[in-house]
Amino acid sequence: MPDSGDVQAVKASNPGDSQVRVYAVAPRENADPDEIVDGFLEAMTSDDPGFATARKYLTKQAARSWKPEENIAVLTTAPGRDPAVRLADPESTGRTFPLSGRQIATVDASHAYQPKAPAEYAESIHVVQQLAADGKTKEWRIDKLPKGLVLGEADFLRNYRSVNKYYFASGENWVVADPVYIRQRQDPVTRMDPVAQTVKALLEGPTGWLNPAVDTRFPSGTQLREGVTTLATDDQSTLKVPLNKKADHVGAAACKGMAAQLLFTLRDLTSVRVEQVEIQGSGGNRLCLLGKGQAIDEYSPVRNPGGGENPYFVDEHGKLMMLSVDGQRPDKPTEVTGPFGKGTLPLRSVGVDREESYAAGVVQDGRELRVGSLSTDEELPAPVVTSTAAQPDNRLSAPSWDGRGDLWVADRNPLKPRLWMVPGGRGERIEVATPWLRDGARIESLRVSADGVRIALLVTQDKRTTLQIGRVERTFDDGVQSVAVTDLENAAPRLESVTSVSWAGPSRLVVVGTEAGGVQQVRYVQTDGSTSASSVLPGLNGVEAVAAPHGEQAPVVADSGNDGIVRLVPGANWQPVVKEGGSPVYPG
Template identity: 50%
Template sequence: MPSSGEPEPVDASPNEPRVRVFAAPPKDNAKPGEILDGFLETLTGDDPDYSIARKYLTAEAAKSWNPESLTTVLEDGPKPSLLSPVQELETAESYGFELDGNAVATIDADHAYQPEAKRYSESIQLVKERGKAGGKTDGQWRISKPPVGVVLGETDFRRLYESVNKYYYASNMARGDDEQPQPAPLVADPVYVRGDPEPPLADVVKALLDGPTSWLDPVVSSRFPSDTTLRKGTKELTPDDQKRLRVPLNSKADNIKPDLCKKMAAQIYFTLNDLTKPSGIEQVELLRSDGESSLCVLDEGGAKALAPNPAGQPGYQYFIDKKHQLVRMPKSSPVTDTVDGAIGSGEQELRSAAVSRDEEWAAGVSRDGSSLFVGAMREGASLDKAKVTSKASKEDERLAPPSWDGRGDLWVADQDPKNPRLLWLDKGRGEPVEVAFDRQLGADGEGRIKAVRVAADGVRIALLVEQDGKTGLRIGRVLRSTSGGKPELSVTELRPAAPKMEVTAMSWAGGSRLLVVGKEAGGVQQMRFVQSDGSLPDEPALPGLNGVTAVAASENEQLALVAHSEDGIVRRAEGEDWKLVVKEGAAPVYPG
C-alpha cells in the first residue's frame, strides 16, 4: 500500500481487470444504514460462497436466503432509501429500507440471462438481533428480510460474471430408417457464472451437470446420467502442466459404458476449452467416485470426432454479382468465379441465395422475389423451381433470403403482409411445410418475418420480426415431430436477442453469438456482436461502414466477416480493417 500521496477514485469497470473488491464483515455497533450498505457491498466483492454476506443477516435469514436463486442487474446499482420509522433510532427495534433502480436483466437459478427492462423496487427489513446474552450479535442490527437473491449494478455484474457456453447434444436428429444415423451436434447453451477474476472450472462443470437451461431443454439432452455431480468435496479443477484435466464424479457415473463416458467427456471438453485459452485443454479424464479409478480418457481429436461442428469448414464465401448470378470467392482471396450448375449460369437472375453446409446445393430467390429455385452446384446440374412462391404485390414484401440448416434442410420466409409464413423443405427439394409458431409471434396475426437464419445445429433459429413498425431480432427453438407420417415443425418461445436495437441484418457468428446491424433509438447505424440470450459480450462495436444492408459471418469464429455496404462487397479479417472485394454485388453469405 502507498504510504504517501492523495487518494484517487477507481472505476471498477471491465477495462480495469486489476480492480478487485474484497468483502468485509459488519463492524460492531454499526447503524442500520451501515449494515445495509455493507451487505450490498459484499454482493459486489470476492465472496464466492456468500459466507461474509450472511454475517449481515439474522441467523434465521442467513439460513433461508438463497443467493443462487436470482441475480437482478440494475443500470446503476441499488439505491436504498429509508422508510419513515415509527420511533427514533435510539429506541427503534426495527427499520425498513426500500431498494430502487432500473433493472436491465435477471440471471435465474439456471444461470440463464434474461433481458428485463423494468423498474426494480424491494423492501428490506432490519432488526436488532437477539441472541445469547453477551454474544457477538446480541443487540446488533442485522437484516431480517434481505432482497430476493443478489442485486447489483451492471458495471459490477460485468466485472464479476462471465458468459460461458455449456454444451449439450441436439435431440431428434434421426431423419428416417433409410438414412445412416449421424452424430448429434453439440448445441451451445450460454449461461453466466460468477468468478473474480474468472469462474472456477469446478463451478462451470457443476453448471453443466445441472443440465440445460429451461429454454433450451426441450431440444437438447445431456449424456450424463441423472443426478451426476462432482465427487463430494471437489472444489477445484485444474489442468496439469500437460494440459490434462481429471474430473472426479459421484457414484451415479461409476458403471457407465466407455462410449457413453466419452460423450460425457466431450461435453466437458467443449464447455471448458474456451475458458482455458490460450493454453486450452488437450485431454479430459473422467474418474469414478473413489477419485482415482479412470472411467475414460478423451483427447481433442476424439472430442471433435464424437461431436463434429455442424457448421463445418466453409471452402468459399458467396454473393450475388452485378449480373444477378451466384458467385463465390476463396476465404482469403478477392478473386471471384461463378458456381457450377445452372444455379450459377445466370439463366435465372437472382437477388439472394443460400448455400448448403456441405457446399453441394444452392437455393436462390428470383430477382423479383416471387419464386424460390434450388439446384446442385455441379457441372451440368439443372435448376429446379421449388414449390414456393409469394403473391405479395410489392417486390420487397415477397420471399426473404433462404437458409440451410446443418441437417441439409432449407428454410425460407414469405414476407407477404396478407399471408406471412415460414416454410421448411426437406433436403431443399421436398414439399414445403409451413412452420407453426406459438402465440409469442403475435396471437392476433401481427408480425412478419423479414429474415431467417437457422443455426448449424438445426434446433435454434434467428429471425428478424417486424411488428408495430419496428424490426427486432428474435431467437426461437425448433421443435420437430411427425403426424400421420408427415413432418411437423414449430418455432417456440421466441425471445429478444438485441432488445435495445432495431435490427436490419444479422448472421450467426459462433456457438451462441450473432453479428447484427442496426441502431438504438435515436442512434446511428452500428455493427456489433450480440449473444443469443440477449446479453452483450465485452466487445466494442465493429469499425463503421456506411449503408450496410447485409452481413455474413461463419459459426467458425476464425473466418472473416463479409458485408454489403454502399461501397460494395467488403470483407474484414480479425484485427484488420474492412477491405473492398468488388464494387458491385449484394447478399453475401457463408454456407448455411
C-alpha cells in the same frame, strides 16, 4: 491536480475491468443505517467465501435464509439510493431504504441469463436494531432484502463470465450450445474453481428454454464425486473428471458422448487447455478416454469445422459470386460453378448449404425459391417454394440452410404469412407451425443455427423489428415429420430496431441494429441476449446486411449500401471488396 473542491464518493469497482477485485469490509461498531446498507451493497460484489462478510450486515435470521446463488438482478449500474430517502416504520423500530436502478436482466438458479427491456428496479432493504454481541448495546442490521444478488452490469461482468454447455440435439449425434454464466474465480457458495463450476453446471442439465430440444448422455443424478471442488489438467493436458456412482455402469458409447460434452464445454475456458478427458467412476477407475480432435470430428454440428469458409454474394447482375478467404486476391470475386453463376436467372438473395454443394436462390422478383448445384451446370429444377404476394417485398425472405441440410424460407405475404422448411433442400416442403405469427407479425429474415435446433428471426410487429430466438422442435408420426418454432425470446431487447443478423459461432450472433436515440451499430450478441463492452465492431454506415463465419479466422462481410461489399478482418478496420453487390452470406 486540483487543490480545492468537495470530496465526492465514487464506486469502488472499475466498470469493465475483470482484473479489479473488491474485498468486502465488515460493518464497523455502531455503524448507522446508511453505512449498513451501503456496506452490504458493496459486499455483494466481492468474492468473499460464502459471502460471509456480507452476511455480517444481516440479522441472524436473514443471514440464514439469504441465498445469493438463487437469483441475480442485473442493473445498468450499481444499485443506487437517495441518502435523503429513508422511510421510518410507524413504530420507529426500523428504516426502509428503496433501491433504484434500471434492470436489464435476471440470472436464475440454473445460471441462465434472461435479458429484458430496461425497466425500473423496485426493491428495498429494511434495517432494524438488534442486540450486539455484548448483549447490552444495539446495532443496526438488515432483516429484509431482495432475493439473491443485486449487481450493476460492470460488477456482474467482472465477477461472471459466459460459457457454453453442450448437449446433444434430440435423437441426433451432434452437439448444441447452451450458454450460462459462472464465476470468474472461485464460487463463493460452492468454493469451486471455474472448471469445476462449469462441469457442475453441465451435469445439472440444460437450461429450461433449451431442454425440450436436447438430450444429455449423463445418467440422471450424475454429479462430481463428493468433495471435488477443483479440476486441473495433468502434464498431458488430460482432465480427469471423477463422478459419483450414478455413472459407474454407463456403456462405452454413452461414456464417449459424456466425454464429448465435457470437451466441447471446456474448450471455452481460456484458463485451462484440455486435449482429452478421462471420465472416472466413483472408485477412481477409468470409464473412458476421449481426445478433442475425435470429439470435433464425430460430434460437431459443422462438417470440417477447422476448414476454410468462403463468403458469397449476389453481384449487380444477379449472379452468385464467391470471395476466396485463403486466396491471394481476397478482393477478387469469382463466378461460382453451376446455373446461379451464369446469371440466366437473376437472383434477389441467396443461401449456400454448409457443405458448399448447393445454393438456394430467391429470384429477383422474390416470387420463387430455386435450388441449384455449385459443382455442375445441371438445369434448375422447379421452384421448391413459391409466393403469391402482390408486392416483391412481401414475398420470399432470404433462405437459410441448417446443418442437417434442410432449407428454410419465410413467405411474407400479409394475407397468409408462413414459414417453410424443405427437407434436404429438394424434398416436399413442410409448413412450420408458428403460433406467434399473427396479429400483423411478419418475418423479415431468418438464419438457422448449424445444429438445426435454434433459429434467429427478425420479426416486425407494431412497426418495430426485433431479434427473436426460437426453438425448433421436430416430431415424427408414422414417418411424417412435423416442425414447429416455439418459445420466442427477444435476444436484443435494448435495440430499438434490428436490420440484419447472422450466426457467428455456436451461440453468438452478429447483429446490425440501433438503440433508442442512438446510431446504427454492428455488434456481437449471445443467443441468451447478453453482451459486453468489447462486443461492438468498428463503425460502418448504412449497413443493409451482414454475414459472419462459424469460426473466428475468416472475416465478417457486410453490404454497406453505397459502399458495396466490405469485409472486416480480425484486428483491422472495414475494407472495401466490391463496389456493386448485395446479399452477403456464409454457408448456412
